[in-house]
Amino acid sequence: MMTTKYFLALFLSFLALTTMAQEESDIVEVYGLILTKGQSAQYAYVPFVTVAVKGSTRGTYANYEGMYSIVVKKGQTLSFSAVGFAPRDIVIPEDINGMYHTLTVEMEPAEINMEEITVFPWPDRNNLAAEFLAMQPNRAGQLEAIAKDNLDKKQLLAVANATDMDGKESSIQYLRQQASDYSYQGQQAPQSIFDPIAWGKFFNQWQKKKRTPKEEQMIKILEGENGN
Template sequence: MKKLIQYLAIAAFFTVPATAKAQFETARDSVVQLYGVVMTADSLVGIPAVSVTIKGQNRGTLTNDQGVFSIVVLKGDEIEFSHVSYKPKLITIPKSLEGNQHSVIQLMVADTVYLPATIIKPRPTPEQFARDFVGTKVPDDDIEIARQNTSEAKRRVLLRTVPGDGREATSIQFRNVANRAVYQGQVPPMNIFNPAAWADFIQSWKRGDFKNK
């Protein structure tokens, strides 16, 4: 039994490197050096700056001034050729490819691009230019928007419509508690004879703070 275990250990020792070597050979065999030239289909002229990318991956290259390119791919990869002036092309590297090199001559057909219509008008007269220049509405910049938001009228509207935040509500509550503590056991003073209170009342009445909303 002890000898059997020793034989199995020796067999496993020699089997693991063989398996790893086979996997390495398989991975190395799937790598392909793809090279070739991209030309126009009508005149067979090399097309520069053609994007040669592997579909589904962020990897690719560009053709040189003569349309020649070279890139490392894997068997079964889809290679896409694209250019702004030509229709895109898509080829597939055969999985049954023998060897690790593959060359292609890719022809591309010019693509028609339709631009939007351009309307040419005569130059306006000085009178028309002056009229349009004066009548053009210029949008407010950040400084003017800030000035409008901080004006007295805008702040008055915000004071009446925007509710107080937590800090303001807490401050009012603490002030009320302090006033009740100060006048505990006695009648709080009336502001009917306070000139400052009457001035605030008159200003509020002129602003229309007491109008029905």
Template structure:
């Protein structure tokens, strides 16, 4: 009975492995894709060019000289893109011998022609000031400006909007630096710090500790 049970388990695993291999023929065919992204006209490296593996949610960007390196699978489609250039897609051969694939990818400039705009200055400063003051402004714009300049509105936006990437990274770096600075010792308490008390009083006067509905 034990032998039969083990035989059934091994047969099931073998069948599952075989079916998975047929559904994913390139799952173990890892290829190191590397190369350089360059302009087609001047052959200069394109920095920060996106190298995306389509359908897999993975990618990388080129360095300052246009050089990149990423692990892909045989049969993948790789999309190269950069602002100001036309996108280009390449295919990693499914029958590629070895596990390395190099490419020099040239991107063509994507030119967009905008309609011409002619700027004419006012003849005199007095005429400019007169026209600037007399420009009609809609009431809705006035109301929008009032809301944006309201201190309570700005404070609410500051508390509700999430931090961007730079703010988050700066906060994390400050936390790490503070932790490393006081490593092996007790950090000072701000209860006796006059500057901390001043910040607390100012925040209390601004109403930062009031309950927000």
């Protein structure tokens, strides 16, 4: 009976190690440079390119010199995107030998075609004011309403929250987080609850606050109890 249990435990351990080894063999670190060909036919670095694993929430970004590094599974797809360049999707080969794979990516500049517009300058401000006042009242009201909606704080905040950070913003956020981690490395970050200055500001704001009748009544009751 003991021999059977021993062989069963040994078999399960071997099966677990085999599964872990197989999973580790599927993982590879992909690194390299992201370049683009300039007008002089010479290659230049593309900084702060977003590198994402397609179909997942994992990703990273290239540094200022276009260098990147990310750990993925063989067969997954990497998406490279940057403002002003056409996005690229590259599938990581499944027949890679080893745990490292070099991948140099060339980004193509994206051409944005805009509709042709004609700008008519006015001779002076007086003519501009006269033409503006001569506009139809309904049209002027519509333009004013559109301008107010576009400049509304809630609208601007909603657009900002719905817009993803680009490579530069991501790098700034990452560097700030690193600086914060290094500043408090080996010790706990300070807590505002133990800060006497923060408590002083809190009490000052609380004293300036306009009290409700119920609060005034409670304060009088407490003062009377303390007096007794």
